[in-house]
Amino acid sequence: MLSIKDLKASIEDGTQILKGINLEVKAGEVHAIMGPNGSGKSTLSKVIAGHPAYHVDGGSVTLDGKDLLQMEINERANSGLFISTQYPTEIPGVNNVEFLKMALNSKRAFLGLPEIGEAEFKKLIDEKMELLEMDERYRDRGVNEGYSGGEKKRNEILQMAILDPKVSLLDETDSGLDIDALRIVAGGINHIMGPDKAVILVTHYQRLLDYIKPDFVHVLRHGKIILSGGPELALELEEKGYDWIEEK
Amino acid sequence: MDAISRIKQIGMPRRNNELWTFFPVAKIPMPEFPETCNDTADYSDEEDFAALLPIAFNARTMRQDIADGANEMAMLKCNNDFGHTVLDIGKNATASLEILDNKVAHKICAERFDIHVGENATVHIFFANPADGVPLRFRHFRIVQEAGSKVYFSEIERGSGIKRTSLDAFLKGNGARLEIRSLNVLQDSDSVHHRITIRHEAPETESVQFARNLLNGKSNASYNGSVVVGANCSKVFSSQLVNTILLSEDSSVSVKPVLKIYHDDVECTHGNTCGELDAEQLFYLTSRGIPVEKARELLTQAFAKELFMPMPDSPAKERLEQVVSKL
Numbered sequence: 125m126l127s128i129k130d131l132k133a134s135i136e137d138g139t140q141i142l143k144g145i146n147l148e149v150k151a152g153e154v155h156a157i158m159g160p161n162g163s164g165k166s167t168l169s170k171v172i173a174g175h176p177a178y179h180v181d182g183g184s185v186t187l188d189g190k191d192l193l194q195m196e197i198n199e200r201a202n203s204g205l206f207i208s209t210q211y212p213t214e215i216p217g218v219n220n221v222e223f224l225k226m227a228l229n230s231k232r233a234f235l236g237l238p239e240i241g242e243a244e245f246k247k248l249i250d251e252k253m254e255l256l257e258m259d260e261r262y263r264d265r266g267v268n269e270g271y272s273g274g275e276k277k278r279n280e281i282l283q284m285a286i287l288d289p290k291v292s293l294l295d296e297t298d299s300g301l302d303i304d305a306l307r308i309v310a311g312g313i314n315h316i317m318g319p320d321k322a323v324i325l326v327t328h329y330q331r332l333l334d335y336i337k338p339d340f341v342h343v344l345r346h347g348k349i350i351l352s353g354g355p356e357l358a359l360e361l362e363e364k365g366y367d368w369i370e371e372k
Numbered sequence: 373m374d375a376i377s378r379i380k381q382i383g384m385p386r387r388n389n390e391l392w393t394f395f396p397v398a399k400i401p402m403p404e405f406p407e408t409c410n411d412t413a414d415y416s417d418e419e420d421f422a423a424l425l426p427i428a429f430n431a432r433t434m435r436q437d438i439a440d441g442a443n444e445m446a447m448l449k450c451n452n453d454f455g456h457t458v459l460d461i462g463k464n465a466t467a468s469l470e471i472l473d474n475k476v477a478h479k480i481c482a483e484r485f486d487i488h489v490g491e492n493a494t495v496h497i498f499f500a501n502p503a504d505g506v507p508l509r510f511r512h513f514r515i516v517q518e519a520g521s522k523v524y525f526s527e528i529e530r531g532s533g534i535k536r537t538s539l540d541a542f543l544k545g546n547g548a549r550l551e552i553r554s555l556n557v558l559q560d561s562d563s564v565h566h567r568i569t570i571r572h573e574a575p576e577t578e579s580v581q582f583a584r585n586l587l588n589g590k591s592n593a594s595y596n597g598s599v600v601v602g603a604n605c606s607k608v609f610s611s612q613l614v615n616t617i618l619l620s621e622d623s624s625v626s627v628k629p630v631l632k633i634y635h636d637d638v639e640c641t642h643g644n645t646c647g648e649l650d651a652e653q654l655f656y657l658t659s660r661g662i663p664v665e666k667a668r669e670l671l672t673q674a675f676a677k678e679l680f681m682p683m684p685d686s687p688a689k690e691r692l693e694q695v696v697s698k699l
Contacts, residue, residue: 173659176651201661213656217674217681226670227660234661266674267656283660 125151125322126291131183133171140181141167143347149291152319156333156358157326159344160366165326166210168344169293173207174200187291201227202234204290208280208297215267220279221249223267224286231287252285256312273300281312288316293324298332310335330362343369373416374409375427385421391538392421394594394626395565399508399534401479406430420567422510422538425482426454433458438465440490445687447472448485455483463490463518468687471499473506482510491545492520496688500695502531509535519545519574526553526680526688528695529564536565543570543577554583555679555692557699558591558623569598570610578609584679585616586672587623597642598630605635612642617649617675673699 126149133142141164149155159165171178172185174197185192192200215223229239240248253262256278268276277297284292294313298306313336317323325332333341333355341357342349343366351357351369373381385392385400403425410430418424431454438444440462448457449472461467471485489495497513517523529535541550556564570579585593599610616625629642649671657667676696683689 173655175655175659196664197655197658198661198663198667201659207659209656213650213652215653215656215671215674217676217678218657218670223657223660223670226666227657227662230661230663230666287660 125149125153125188126324127184127186128172129184131168131171131185132181133167133178134181135178141178141347142171144183145344145347145349147324147342147349149322149324151290151322153322153340154317154336154338155322155324156338156341157324157344157349158328158341158358158361163345164347165344166295167347169207169209169295169324169326172200172293173197173205198230199234201287201289202231206284206287206289206292208277208284208292208294210296210299212268212276212280214269214271216269218267219263220265220267221263224249224283227283228286248286252282255285255315256282257308258282274302274305277301278305278309281309281316285312285316290320291322291324292316293326295326296328297325298327298329306331307335330358333358345369373414374412375415375418375424376405376409378415378418379403379405379421379424379428382419382421391419391567391596393596393628395536396534396563401508403428403480420512420538420540422482422536423484423512423514423540425510426456426484426512429454429482431456431482431484436460438462438467440464442466444468446470449473450481450483453481457483457485459485459487461487461489461493461495461521463492465490465493466495467493468496469498470688470691471497471511473499473501480508480510481506482512484512485514487513487515487523489515489517489521489523489548491518493518494522494524496524496526496686498524498526498688498692500528500692506533506535509533511535511537513537513539513541515539515541515550517541517543517545517548517550520547521545521549523550524553524683524686524688525550526683526692528555528557528692530557530562532560532562534563534565536567538567539569541568541570541579542573543579544573545577546574547576547578548574549578549580551580551683552582553679553683554595555676555696556583556585556587556593557676558586558593559588560591561589562591563593564591565594565596567596569600572599572601572605572608572610574602575605576607577605579611581612581614582679583614584675585614585625586619586676587616587625588619590620590622592624592626594626594628596628596630598632599640599642601631601633601635601638601640603634606637608635608638608640610638610640614644615675616644616646617672618646619649619672673697 128147131145134140343351433456445468
């Protein structure tokens with residue numbers, strides 16, 4: 125489904141952050157990427173999404189065989205990629221629900237489908253907001269405007285639920301969430317996840333993985349995946365940290 | 373001294389006159405005044421050429437009184453090159469006044485509004501129509517506010533030509549409040565200029581100046597905003613904020629805040645920001661599948677919409693938001 129091969133990327137001053145990432149994600153799989161601060165985890169999701177602050181130095185990223193790196197940012201999203209960044213951007217003045225509807229209709233237009241009807245959209249958003257136990261305040265406010273850290277993360281998952289992407293790359297979705305919110309957000313992700321979809325979780329902590337069981341855990345360090353394993357690897361990292369991997 | 377004599381005394385606007393610092397003064401044609409000035413009032417204190425022009429050209433004066441406690445909505449329109457409107461808003465009255473654009477002006481159009489706002493009256497003054505086809509438009513407001521009165525002065529400037537809004541406000545009574553919101557959505561060679569002077573002449577008076585510019589093409593905007601707080605005016609609040617988004621390389625903005633404060637116990641702020649559309653916001657919207665052009669449109673509209681959000685619900689707010697939604 126998502127295939128990343130020897131992906132290298134740098135920032136404006138030429139510093140290379142990603143130094144050859146290889147990752148194969150198949151439909152139905154949940155991957156977790158862990159690693160110390162500054163290892164390149166957040167950069168990975170932004171580079172795949174097409175953030176203009178990063179320059180791709182080499183390698184490839186394909187989604188269902190299509191070259192994502194050749195696409196515009198919106199085309200990547202409409203092709204089925206969803207990324208949630210660590211710090212979701214606030215956009216005052218752009219109504220959250222109107223934004224969601226516009227995003228959904230952009231995807232539908234890309235896929236050659238007609239715009240969603242009012243009633244159908246209302247039903248969809250009501251259902252997803254209920255799933256994520258979101259209150260009415262989310263409807264009237266600007267996108268992420270004045271939201272707490274936890275509210276922003278919940279709003280990200282609402283977008284994921286509405287846009288129904290093939291592959292979701294969620295960067296530290298668990299940060300800023302209290303225990304109840306973590307349970308609700310993780311429940312939402314599990315609900316959205318299906319056999320034809322894939323999720324990549326970027327996280328520092330095992331606690332998210334208690335709710336969303338990964339099939340594979342990868343350790344990213346110095347811009348490369350240096351170790352991959354099963355779910356047990358996350359437990360080992362929680363216990364021992366990261367230094368033992370390099371020593372090994 | 374009548375208006376013609378006063379204009380002759382102060383001379384044509386020049387860039388070294390601080391009321392006209394940023395204005396393209398060379399574009400003002402030399403006026404050919406009538407032989408006599410019908411209005412014989414004394415204008416010897418008037419400093420602004422644009423305030424004198426309609427009087428000097430014997431503009432027809434439209435007077436309207438709004439009675440104490442009345443609630444009125446009105447549309448004001450000038451049908452000649454020069455117009456003069458005198459409004460007296462009674463105590464506790466509520467008024468909503470929309471100024472429509474002059475469609476018959478030729479080379480130059482100048483309007484003057486003298487507005488007296490009685491105690492505890494609330495007035496919305498607003499204009500939002502595009503003023504295409506007028507090469508040069510001056511609009512001058514002289515607003516005198518009594519105690520407890522509230523004035524919401526709101527405008528959206530679009531359309532071709534050179535426009536200048538000047539406003540002299542006198543907050544004479546305790547607790548009077550003036551809110552000015554100006555949105556300029558300019559393109560091509562559009563040129564819009566503001567010269568605002570607010571005089572706080574009583575304690576606990578408040579003024580808010582909030583301007584936002586969306587500038588494309590070779591357009592340019594300027595904001596020259598002065599606040600004067602008198603010596604006996606404690607607990608005055610005044611804020612001035614100008615935000616500009618430059619949507620092209622050739623657009624430009626000039627901002628000059630002037631604060632003259634003669635009392636210590638006041639809160640007066642001013643700020644000015646200028647930049648491009650927020651790259652992170654643009655990325656966020658496009659990363660959700662929205663095409664970049666649509667995302668830019670959303671962000672510019674949001675920037676404009678925010679300006680009028682804090683206004684109290686009113687026909688003025690509704691009209692302004694309606695215009696913004698179609699930008």
